[in-house]
Amino acid sequence: MWTAEVSVAEILLSADDRPGTHALVIGISRYPYLDGAQQTDEGREYGLTNLTTAARSAAEVAGWLLQEHRNLDAPLASLSVLLSPVDGEVIPPALAAKLHPPLAATSSAVRKAFGKLRKRCEARPGNVAFVYVAGHGVQLTKRGAVVLLEDFASPRHLNAFDGAIDMVGLHAAFNGSGYAAKQAWFVDACRQRREVADRFEQLVGAFKLDEPRGQVESSPLYLASSSREAAFAIPGETTLFSTALLEALRGGAATGPARAGDEWQVSVYSLAEMLTKTVDLLAAEDGEVQRVDITGRVTNATLHRFHRPPDVDLRIEISPLAAARSCKASLYFGGKEEVVSAAAEWPLERRVKAGLYTLTVDADPPYRAIAGLPGDVRPLKHTWPVEVS
Amino acid sequence: MAEGTLTVSFEGDSYFLSERLPLEVRDHNDVLVERTEGRFHRALPAGLYRLRALLPDGSGHEEVVMIGPNQAVKRVFEARRTPPPARAQSFSESAPEELWDTSPGDDASAPVELIERYGAEVMHGRRFFAFVPGEPLEDTPYAVFSIGENRVSASLPVNPRGRYPGNACVVGAVATGRRDKLVTRFAMQRSVASAVEGLLRSNRFLSGSDLLDEATELLQGKYQDPPAAALGGLTLHRLGRLGDRRRWVENLARDFSWLPDGRVLLAAVLGWEKDPDDRRRGLEVLLEASRHRMMFTDGLALLLDLLRRWPDGEGENARGDALIKALPDVAGVDWDATFLTVYPVSPRDASE
Numbered sequence: 175m176w177t178a179e180v181s182v183a184e185i186l187l188s189a190d191d192r193p194g195t196h197a198l199v200i201g202i203s204r205y206p207y208l209d210g211a212q213q214t215d216e217g218r219e220y221g222l223t224n225l226t227t228a229a230r231s232a233a234e235v236a237g238w239l240l241q242e243h244r245n246l247d248a249p250l251a252s253l254s255v256l257l258s259p260v261d262g263e264v265i266p267p268a269l270a271a272k273l274h275p276p277l278a279a280t281s282s283a284v285r286k287a288f289g290k291l292r293k294r295c296e297a298r299p300g301n302v303a304f305v306y307v308a309g310h311g312v313q314l315t316k317r318g319a320v321v322l323l324e325d326f327a328s329p330r331h332l333n334a335f336d337g338a339i340d341m342v343g344l345h346a347a348f349n350g351s352g353y354a355a356k357q358a359w360f361v362d363a364c365r366q367r368r369e370v371a372d373r374f375e376q377l378v379g380a381f382k383l384d385e386p387r388g389q390v391e392s393s394p395l396y397l398a399s400s401s402r403e404a405a406f407a408i409p410g411e412t413t414l415f416s417t418a419l420l421e422a423l424r425g426g427a428a429t430g431p432a433r434a435g436d437e438w439q440v441s442v443y444s445l446a447e448m449l450t451k452t453v454d455l456l457a458a459e460d461g462e463v464q465r466v467d468i469t470g471r472v473t474n475a476t477l478h479r480f481h482r483p484p485d486v487d488l489r490i491e492i493s494p495l496a497a498a499r500s501c502k503a504s505l506y507f508g509g510k511e512e513v514v515s516a517a518a519e520w521p522l523e524r525r526v527k528a529g530l531y532t533l534t535v536d537a538d539p540p541y542r543a544i545a546g547l548p549g550d551v552r553p554l555k556h557t558w559p560v561e562v563s
Numbered sequence: 564m565a566e567g568t569l570t571v572s573f574e575g576d577s578y579f580l581s582e583r584l585p586l587e588v589r590d591h592n593d594v595l596v597e598r599t600e601g602r603f604h605r606a607l608p609a610g611l612y613r614l615r616a617l618l619p620d621g622s623g624h625e626e627v628v629m630i631g632p633n634q635a636v637k638r639v640f641e642a643r644r645t646p647p648p649a650r651a652q653s654f655s656e657s658a659p660e661e662l663w664d665t666s667p668g669d670d671a672s673a674p675v676e677l678i679e680r681y682g683a684e685v686m687h688g689r690r691f692f693a694f695v696p697g698e699p700l701e702d703t704p705y706a707v708f709s710i711g712e713n714r715v716s717a718s719l720p721v722n723p724r725g726r727y728p729g730n731a732c733v734v735g736a737v738a739t740g741r742r743d744k745l746v747t748r749f750a751m752q753r754s755v756a757s758a759v760e761g762l763l764r765s766n767r768f769l770s771g772s773d774l775l776d777e778a779t780e781l782l783q784g785k786y787q788d789p790p791a792a793a794l795g796g797l798t799l800h801r802l803g804r805l806g807d808r809r810r811w812v813e814n815l816a817r818d819f820s821w822l823p824d825g826r827v828l829l830a831a832v833l834g835w836e837k838d839p840d841d842r843r844r845g846l847e848v849l850l851e852a853s854r855h856r857m858m859f860t861d862g863l864a865l866l867l868d869l870l871r872r873w874p875d876g877e878g879e880n881a882r883g884d885a886l887i888k889a890l891p892d893v894a895g896v897d898w899d900a901t902f903l904t905v906y907p908v909s910p911r912d913a914s915e
Contacts, residue, residue, distance in 0.1 A: 318871075
């Protein structure tokens with residue numbers, strides 16, 4: 175039986191001495207030394223303002239881990255959450271209720287959290303690490319990412335980058351023989367303007383840990399950055415990357431089992447393909463550009479499993495619209511198992527399980543009947559247009 | 564249970580690609596039937612199946628097939644047939660269109676002119692430029708274009724060891740959402756190189772990662788295409804899959820010394836060796852390479868990463884100096900481009 179003990183910013187799910195998933199989720203929207211009454215001279219030079227969605231996005235990811243993550247080989251064993259929301263930023267109540275009180279993502283808190291996470295990763299190779307960080311950052315290349323923490327530009331700091339974390343350096347510090355063999359890292363950074371980014375090229379002083387020797391089995395680092403600040407998120411909602419990530423983890427990136435009887439899963443590879451495609455689409459809807467780059471130790475591994483095939487919100491649309499009155503559709507899973515029989519409402523909307531189907535449409539003249547049209551119904555939403563003219 | 568057969572294969576100019584392209588077949592429950600390379604032939608229970616294949620240009624293809632009882636279903640995925648080699652290097656003729664794989668986009672809105680070049684001869688096209696190797700190379704070939712008021716430089720992945728069109732590359736200017744951009748590609752007759760670059764562009768390199776592995780070896784060894792080999796090596800390194808290839812990297816850096824990306828890759832390998840002499844040599848190689856223009860954007864990214872984070876922390880001052888010298892060029896880099904392309908930071912040319 176799992177019980178949840180809550181300490182400040184950390185949810186420990188007590189368990190026996192088995193491999194587990196240890197997660198660290200960080201979201202920084204509030205930057206008091208960059209924006210607002212406490213802005214420092216140094217902070218003013220960066221010309222950055224508070225974000226509105228990073229903390230909420232991180233909280234949504236934490237919520238998914240707490241309520242939906244499933245990996246029987248390494249169930250969720252600990253979840254550390256550091257959030258620096260701005261006023262009015264909505265944190266899911268279910269998560270907020272578990273954090274008494276929530277801990278801000280300051281340099282000292284983040285250092286402690288990563289230190290603790292590394293100890294847990296060192297404890298056994300069977301452990302799994304999951305890290306998600308969102309906030310102001312710099313990702314100039316496919317290989318480098320820096321994220322600014324809440325107290326960046328604080329007058330108490332001795333070095334310019336004391337309030338920044340070198341994500342790639344940190345990621346490398348967890349990539350050593352004997353560490354948690356499987357890890358997944360996500361950096362959701364709002365890419366900065368050139369004149370700001372140039373300041374970060376010499377990143378001496380940003381927090382990182384010593385890099386061990388050897389390699390783990392799988393540790394992809396997914397780096398997402400918008401080309402402009404406005405492309406980072408939908409105001410008042412969540413970042414594009416976290417939206418795509420959660421959609422992927424909830425089934426959008428699900429692939430079927432390797433053997434009959436096994437479970438559907440989201441893997442490193444399927445997540446990479448789906449994230450790339452979805453983030454690109456979401457950004458393009460607003461005429462923006464956002465890329466997802468992948469680096470690290472990128473070998474395939476399972477990130478999440480489903481206890482049953484994911485469901486799909488299927489919508490079958492008939493064309494031309496005038497044919498709707500004259501057509502009835504039947505849907506067959508695998509081409510054999512009837513799941514919809516002679517339905518006459520259009521568009522036809524059903525929640526079905528993911529997989530391959532055939533569609534048959536009985537149509538009165540002058541429309542064309544269709545027999546056994548094959549289709550691949552993929553999670554989470556699938557629209558199937560059918561032409562009968 | 565009634566059965567039919569499913570046969571899938573690839574056809575194209577490259578035997579290597581035809582035999583190595585990944586292919587996956589799943590049943591209607593999305594259960595994996597088989598994952599293989601190059602070809603698939605099997606008797607299967609009648610029903611629905613999903614085919615997923617990586618095509619020679621790096622794009623993906625998916626389709627659903629229905630296999631009926633006693634029915635033989637055949638699918639052949641064809642690579643674009645490359646036209647036969649053109650008239651040998653007649654630079655006065657404007658016929659390099661056949662070097663493009665697919666159109667990279669709409670024509671740029673601003674006029675494009677070639678201003679200068681190093682290490683490559685140019686064949687003018689109607690819409691774009693094709694380059695072949697020029698004088699013996701000592702450094703990365705590049706060209707500078709004016710696009711409207713902007714001066715843009717692009718590294719040119721010509722292959723001094725190949726014969727036309729297998730040694731060529733193409734550069735065109737296309738209109739994107741916000742500005743006109745340069746697009747550089749291997750000539751499509753360099754089919755394995757084009758496949759590698761296409762994989763990266765489409766971000767399908769993960770499902771084709773075994774292909775990337777083998778292609779990288781082949782590009783250096785058999786096909787003698789060092790720019791493409793270096794691109795493969797850099798990508799494998801970025802994915803943490805370069806493995807124990809020190810000798811391969813040493814050969815790349817030594818045999819194609821005009822290509823600084825190979826030396827950066829060597830530095831990355833040597834930096835992690837246990838022997839301090841190796842690490843010291845790696846640092847020297849890195850600092851030397853930092854004084855040259857990279858062929859690849861990822862080569863520059865790795866260079867900057869190593870200058871910032873050398874494994875044993877040695878040479879901090881020298882690395883810092885090298886980083887400062889590199890910064891002015893970094894500001895205008897198009898990090899989404901495969902081949903190093905640098906735009907001015909301001910509308911005017913910012914180069915010295």
